[in-house]
Amino acid sequence: MTGVWLGIGMNIDKVHHSRTILIVEPDHNYGQQLIELFWREGFVIKRCQSALEAENFYKNAIVDLMLVSNQLPEMKGLTFLKQCRQVSHIPFVLLADNYSDTECVNSFFHGVDDYISRKQPIKEVLCRVIAILRRIQHRQLPSNKTKLLIVDDLKMDKQSLAVSYKETTLSMTPIQFNLLWTLAFQQNQVLSKDYLYRQVLSREFSLYDRSLDMHLSRVRRKLVSAGMPVERLKTSHGVGYSFS
DNA sequence: ATCCTCCTATACGCGTGTAT
DNA sequence: ATACACGCGTATAGGAGGAT
Numbered sequence: 001m002t003g004v005w006l007g008i009g010m011n012i013d014k015v016h017h018s019r020t021i022l023i024v025e026p027d028h029n030y031g032q033q034l035i036e037l038f039w040r041e042g043f044v045i046k047r048c049q050s051a052l053e054a055e056n057f058y059k060n061a062i063v064d065l066m067l068v069s070n071q072l073p074e075m076k077g078l079t080f081l082k083q084c085r086q087v088s089h090i091p092f093v094l095l096a097d098n099y100s101d102t103e104c105v106n107s108f109f110h111g112v113d114d115y116i117s118r119k120q121p122i123k124e125v126l127c128r129v130i131a132i133l134r135r136i137q138h139r140q141l142p143s144n145k146t147k148l149l150i151v152d153d154l155k156m157d158k159q160s161l162a163v164s165y166k167e168t169t170l171s172m173t174p175i176q177f178n179l180l181w182t183l184a185f186q187q188n189q190v191l192s193k194d195y196l197y198r199q200v201l202s203r204e205f206s207l208y209d210r211s212l213d214m215h216l217s218r219v220r221r222k223l224v225s226a227g228m229p230v231e232r233l234k235t236s237h238g239v240g241y242s243f244s
Numbered sequence: 245a246t247c248c249t250c251c252t253a254t255a256c257g258c259g260t261g262t263a264t
Numbered sequence: 265a266t267a268c269a270c271g272c273g274t275a276t277a278g279g280a281g282g283a284t
Contacts, residue, residue, distance in 0.1 A: 217273055
């Protein structure tokens with residue numbers, strides 16, 4: 001995996017601290033300005049300078065949004081967008097060197113989420129990205145503010161961190177609770193370890209880090225001891241985990 | 245200072261996927 | 265079918281931080 005790590009949630013007061021933005025910008029100065037702006041807002045930033053490097057990120061779905069120049073070394077940003085949209089629906093913002101009506105319309109036709117001219121104030125780029133992420137969040141997690149989650153026999157109360165399965169009350173640590181909540185909230189979806197590391201442990205997944213497996217193992221043991229069929233907390237080998 | 249809880253790191257055996 | 269590499273589950277040890 002190529003690309004440069006530039007900041008990992010330094011400002012925990014910001015609401016964006018767990019969001020990862022991929023900046024694909026060959027222009028060093030403009031790229032640097034973007035990095036500093038998003039970093040100050042608490043985003044996790046990944047940067048690369050070519051479409052080839054960026055492929056790894058969207059194919060593995062390890063970023064929340066891509067901010068892409070329309071002047072890449074190998075191809076136009078629009079061409080890269082078309083490639084990306086064949087395999088990924090990660091939010092995609094195209095940064096236009098020179099605004100073009102035709103390119104703008106074509107970009108939206110091919111699935112871009114926003115088309116912004118570089119002549120616009122750089123803070124507008126930030127605002128538009130935040131707006132897209134807000135919309136995505138509301139769409140994906142319509143009840144993100146939910147305090148009570150009930151999935152069949154499983155009941156979870158976010159305020160008290162109380163978990164019960166059927167009639168059995170289970171005690172969970174905050175991490176165990178968040179892990180189970182994240183999985184149960186997106187029932188029947190296989191969530192990648194990378195995603196779970198960011199959601200639950202607020203850090204990036206590394207190959208030899210077994211912490212998440214440890215927490216999952218403990219959550220599974222508690223639920224199974226309460227009578228839950230073991231196959232409901234399923235491991236997808238090499239992919240991630242799911243709750244059914 | 246001591247104890248306790250929670251988390252992380254490490255090790256090891258087993259399971260799974262894949263190439264032959 | 266078999267061998268091998270890689271991934272997973274989990275036991276254990278130890279560190280960090282809060283409570284007493």
